[in-house]
Amino acid sequence: MKCDGRGYIMGDKTKSTIVKTMIYVFLILVAVIYIAPLLWVLMVSFKTNAEIFSSPFSLPESFYLENYTFAWTAGKLGIATLNSFIVCGVTLVLSMLIGSMAAFAIGRLRFKLAKPCMTFFLLGMMIPVHCVMIPLFTRFAKMGLSNSLTGIIIPYLTFSLPVTIFIMTGFFQSMPNELIESACIDGASIYGIFFKIALPLARTGLFVTGLMTFVANWNELLLAMVFISDDAKKTLPVSLSKFVGPYNTNYSQMFAAIIIAIIPTVIVYCIFSNQIVDGLTAGAVKG
Amino acid sequence: MEEHEMDKLLRNKKAIIIFLTPALLLFTVVLFVPICQSIYYSFCEYKGLTAPEFIGLENYKNLFKDKSMVFALKNSLFFLIFSCVSQLVMGLFLAALLTNIKKGRNLFKNIIYLPCVLSSTALGLLWMFIFSPKLGINQALEKFGMEGPLWLMDTSGFIILPMWVIAFVALWQYVGQSMMLYMAQISGISTSLYEASYIDGCNRAKSFIHITLPLIKPMVATAMSLNAIGSLKFFDLIFNMTEGGPNHRTEVLATHLYTQGFKYNKYGYASAIGVVLIVLCLLVTGLINKFMKTENYEM
Numbered sequence: 001m002k003c004d005g006r007g008y009i010m011g012d013k014t015k016s017t018i019v020k021t022m023i024y025v026f027l028i029l030v031a032v033i034y035i036a037p038l039l040w041v042l043m044v045s046f047k048t049n050a051e052i053f054s055s056p057f058s059l060p061e062s063f064y065l066e067n068y069t070f071a072w073t074a075g076k077l078g079i080a081t082l083n084s085f086i087v088c089g090v091t092l093v094l095s096m097l098i099g100s101m102a103a104f105a106i107g108r109l110r111f112k113l114a115k116p117c118m119t120f121f122l123l124g125m126m127i128p129v130h131c132v133m134i135p136l137f138t139r140f141a142k143m144g145l146s147n148s149l150t151g152i153i154i155p156y157l158t159f160s161l162p163v164t165i166f167i168m169t170g171f172f173q174s175m176p177n178e179l180i181e182s183a184c185i186d187g188a189s190i191y192g193i194f195f196k197i198a199l200p201l202a203r204t205g206l207f208v209t210g211l212m213t214f215v216a217n218w219n220e221l222l223l224a225m226v227f228i229s230d231d232a233k234k235t236l237p238v239s240l241s242k243f244v245g246p247y248n249t250n251y252s253q254m255f256a257a258i259i260i261a262i263i264p265t266v267i268v269y270c271i272f273s274n275q276i277v278d279g280l281t282a283g284a285v286k287g
Numbered sequence: 288m289e290e291h292e293m294d295k296l297l298r299n300k301k302a303i304i305i306f307l308t309p310a311l312l313l314f315t316v317v318l319f320v321p322i323c324q325s326i327y328y329s330f331c332e333y334k335g336l337t338a339p340e341f342i343g344l345e346n347y348k349n350l351f352k353d354k355s356m357v358f359a360l361k362n363s364l365f366f367l368i369f370s371c372v373s374q375l376v377m378g379l380f381l382a383a384l385l386t387n388i389k390k391g392r393n394l395f396k397n398i399i400y401l402p403c404v405l406s407s408t409a410l411g412l413l414w415m416f417i418f419s420p421k422l423g424i425n426q427a428l429e430k431f432g433m434e435g436p437l438w439l440m441d442t443s444g445f446i447i448l449p450m451w452v453i454a455f456v457a458l459w460q461y462v463g464q465s466m467m468l469y470m471a472q473i474s475g476i477s478t479s480l481y482e483a484s485y486i487d488g489c490n491r492a493k494s495f496i497h498i499t500l501p502l503i504k505p506m507v508a509t510a511m512s513l514n515a516i517g518s519l520k521f522f523d524l525i526f527n528m529t530e531g532g533p534n535h536r537t538e539v540l541a542t543h544l545y546t547q548g549f550k551y552n553k554y555g556y557a558s559a560i561g562v563v564l565i566v567l568c569l570l571v572t573g574l575i576n577k578f579m580k581t582e583n584y585e586m
Binding site for chain 1: 296309310325381396399403408410413416426470522527549
C-alpha cells in the first residue's frame with residue numbers, strides 16, 4: 001500500500017515535470033518567433049546591400065553604419081521623429097486635461113444629462129477614424145488646416161477622448177466622498193477640488209489613459225498619410241512608409257530605417273515593460 | 288448643512304458647462320457632424336472640386352458591381368473571422384500556459400506583448416521583406432534546396448496565400464493583447480475554486496474546462512469585440528505589405544476606401560464604403576455582445 005502511494009506521487013511528479021518542460025520548450029519556440037525577425041533585421045541593417053544577398057544569415061562582416069546615416073538624412077527620419085513627438089505630446093496633454101474635465105463632470109458633478117453625455121462619448125469608441133476622414137479632409141483643406149500638425153492633432157485628440165473619459169470617469173466615481181467633503185468645508189472651489197484633489201488621486205488613471213493615447217497616436221498611419229503631404233511635416237510612420245517602398249532598391253538602408261523607427265519604442269518598452277503591459281491591459285479591460 | 292453645501296458646489300451650473308464644453312465641442316465638430324456629412328456624401332457624386340450632387344443610391348449600386356469591392360469585403364470578412372477565432376484560441380492557450388508557470392512568466396509575457404506597442408507600419412515593412420521573393424524566408428529555404436512560393440503575390444485559391452500570410456502576421460502582432468486580457472481574468476479567479484475542484488477529483492484539464500472557461504466568458508466578449516473592430520479597421524499591415532495588390536486581390540475595406548477616396552478622389556463612393564464599414568462595426572459588436580455577454584459571476 002505504502003509503496004503504491006509513493007509510486008503514485010513519484011509518477012505524478014515526473015509527469016508534471018515532463019509537462020512543465022514541454023510548456024517551456026513551447027514558450028521558448030514562441031519567443032524565438034517573436035525575437036528572430038527583429039534580430040534578423042537588426043543584423044542585416046549593418047550589412048552592405050551585396051552582403052544581404054550573398055550571406056543573409058551570418059553576422060555582418062563589419063558594422064556598416066552608413067546605412068543609418070543615409071536613412072536618417074535621406075528618409076528625413078529626424079524631422080519625422082520630432083514631428084511625432086510634438087503631435088503625440090500635445091495630444092497627450094490635451095486629451096488628459098479635456099478628457100478628465102469631462103469625466104469629472106460626468107462622474108462627480110450633479111446634473112441630469114450626465115448619462116446621455118456618457119452615451120454620446122461612448123458612441124465615439126465604435127466609430128472608426130476612416131469614416132470621418134473625407135468630410136474632415138475637405139473641411140480642413142478649406143480652413144487651411146491640411147498639411148499642418150494642428151490638422152492631425154485635432155482628430156487624434158478627439159479620437160483619444162472616448163477611452164480617456166470612460167476610464168477616468170470610473171476613477172472619479174470610485175473616489176471616496178469624504179475627501180471632497182472635507183475640501184468643501186475648507187472652502188475650496190470646485191476647480192480647486194478638481195486640480196488639487198481629484199486629479200492627483202487619479203494618477204493611475206492618467207498614466208493608463210496617457211499610455212494608451214501615446215502608443216495609439218505614435219503608430220497611427222492612415223490619417224497622417226492623408227492629411228499631410230509636406231515632407232517636413234510628416235510623422236514617423238508616414239516618412240518610414242514612404243522611404244521604404246517598392247521604388248527603393250537599397251535594402252540595407254531600408255532595414256536601417258525600420259530599426260531607427262522602432263528602436264525608441266523598444267528601449268522604452270524594455271525599461272518599463274511591466275508597467276506598460278499592465279497599464280495597457282488595465283485600459284483595455286476597462287475600455 | 289454640510290451635505291447642502293457640497294450639493295450646491297457639485298450642482299454649480301457654470302462649472303459643469305466649463306468642464307464639459309471642450310470635449311462636447313470637439314466631439315460634435317470632429318466626430319458627429321462629419322459622420323452625418325459622410326452619410327450624406329455617400330448618396331452624392333462628389334469629387335472634391337465641385338459641390339456634392341445628390342444621386343441617390345447610385346454609389347451603393349456601384350459597390351456591388353465593383354470587383355475590388357467584392358475582394359475587399361471578402362477579405363475583410365475572412366480577416367474578421369480568422370482574427371476572432373485565432374486570437375481566441377491562441378490567446379487563451381498562451382494565457383493558460385503562462386498562468387501555469389512561475390519562472391519566466393513575466394519575460395515571456397513581455398516578449399509576446401512587445402509587437403502590440405510597436406508601429407504596425409514598421410512591422411508590416413519588416414515582414415514584407417521577410418516574405419519577399421528573394422529575401423528572408425525564401426533565402427533560408429534556398430539553403431535547403433527548396434524554392435519558396437511567392438508569399439505575397441500568389442493569387443490561387445479562394446482565400447489567396449498573401450491573405451493568410453498577412454492574417455498570421457496580424458495574429459503574431461496582436462495576440463499579446465488577447466493573451467493579457469485572458470491572463471488578467473484568469474489570475475482573478477480565486478484559487479479556492481481550483482482546490483475544491485481538485486478535491487472533487489478534477490484534473491487540471493477538467494478544471495480548466497469547468498472553472499476557467501465559464502468564468503472568463505465576459506472577457507471573451509470584451510477581447511472579441513476589440514479584435515472584431517480592430518480587424519475591420521485593419522489598414523497598416525496590408526498597406527505596407529502589399530498595398531492591396533496583386534491586382535486588388537488583398538484589398539480590404541479600409542485600403543479600398545483609401546484608394547478610392549484619396550488616390551482617385553471619389554469622395555462620394557469612398558463615403559459609401561465608409562458607411563458599409565461603420566454598419567459592419569456596429570453589427571458585429573452588437574452580435575458579439577448579444578451572444579457572449581453573460582452575467583459576471585462572483586469570484
